[in-house]
Amino acid sequence: MAHKLSKQHQEMCQKIKKYKADNIENKEEFYLIIEHPTLELILKSDITPTSKILLVYLLSRVHFNYEHLYVYIPYKLLEDETTIKKATAIRALKDLDTKGFIKLHSGTNRAENNIIKEYLFKQKQFYNPMRNQQNIVEMTPFFAKILKALK
Numbered sequence: 001m002a003h004k005l006s007k008q009h010q011e012m013c014q015k016i017k018k019y020k021a022d023n024i025e026n027k028e029e030f031y032l033i034i035e036h037p038t039l040e041l042i043l044k045s046d047i048t049p050t051s052k053i054l055l056v057y058l059l060s061r062v063h064f065n066y067e068h069l070y071v072y073i074p075y076k077l078l079e080d081e082t083t084i085k086k087a088t089a090i091r092a093l094k095d096l097d098t099k100g101f102i103k104l105h106s107g108t109n110r111a112e113n114n115i116i117k118e119y120l121f122k123q124k125q126f127y128n129p130m131r132n133q134q135n136i137v138e139m140t141p142f143f144a145k146i147l148k149a150l151k
Contacts, residue, residue, distance in 0.1 A: 005068060012140050013069060015147055034059070041149050047099055050084060051092040055101060055142070057082050062139055069139040078135075093135065101145065105136035 005013075034042075034056065042052055057078075061071045075086045084092065097104040 009069060009140050012143050016143055037149050038146050041146060047095055048092060050088055051095045054092045055096060058137055058139060069143060071137045071139060073135050101142045103138040103141055105138060
């Protein structure tokens with residue numbers, strides 16, 4: 001079974017590429033720019049402060065040319081880079097998932113997750129209960145909220 005990006009995911013990537021192309025003069029610079037509507041959506045959202053920080057962090061990890069909107073991050077790396085403890089990060093990710101900002105693929109369907117890891121991130125991995133849990137976070141719901149807010 002090969003993984004394919006959903007039609008919604010592909011359409012969202014195209015919308016983001018078009019939006020960025022229409023609104024950025026210098027296309028050679030690739031770094032996270034949180035524009036006012038995006039920042040306002042994050043700051044005014046009914047999510048915890050930790051969830052807001054984590055959301056900004058996840059946005060910074062989205063593939064710079066929007067080939068896909070998945071972020072693949074182990075809890076250990078997340079903890080090292082954000083100093084958010086694993087238990088707090090788990091709660092924040094669940095909060096973001098519950099409130100429709102992200103789609104968390106971690107732990108729910110390991111076979112599908114392994115296919116996504118291999119397809120998008122070129123990593124073959126098999127479930128090992130002794131290893132630290134790794135996350136696949138889909139950012140499509142967040143970008144859908146942003147584009148809806150921009151209308």
